[in-house]
Amino acid sequence: MSPKELLYIEDALGHEKFMQQKCQQTTNQLQDAQLKSYVQQLTNKHQELFTQFFQLM
Numbered sequence: 001m002s003p004k005e006l007l008y009i010e011d012a013l014g015h016e017k018f019m020q021q022k023c024q025q026t027t028n029q030l031q032d033a034q035l036k037s038y039v040q041q042l043t044n045k046h047q048e049l050f051t052q053f054f055q056l057m
Contacts, residue, residue, distance in 0.1 A: 001056075012053045020046035 001009075023043040030036040 016050040
């Protein structure tokens with residue numbers, strides 16, 4: 001893998017980690033059960049994507 005490709009993966013990891021954290025923060029603030037469940041699913045999806053990107057390294 002080229003250095004440039006590694007930088008792209010590193011960048012993607014940072015974005016996924018950020019989105020996971022923001023979704024988790026939002027989940028903690030929500031009162032509506034359905035919306036809270038949906039945002040928790042988004043949190044989990046971003047964690048999965050983070051793991052997939054990490055495995056590319």
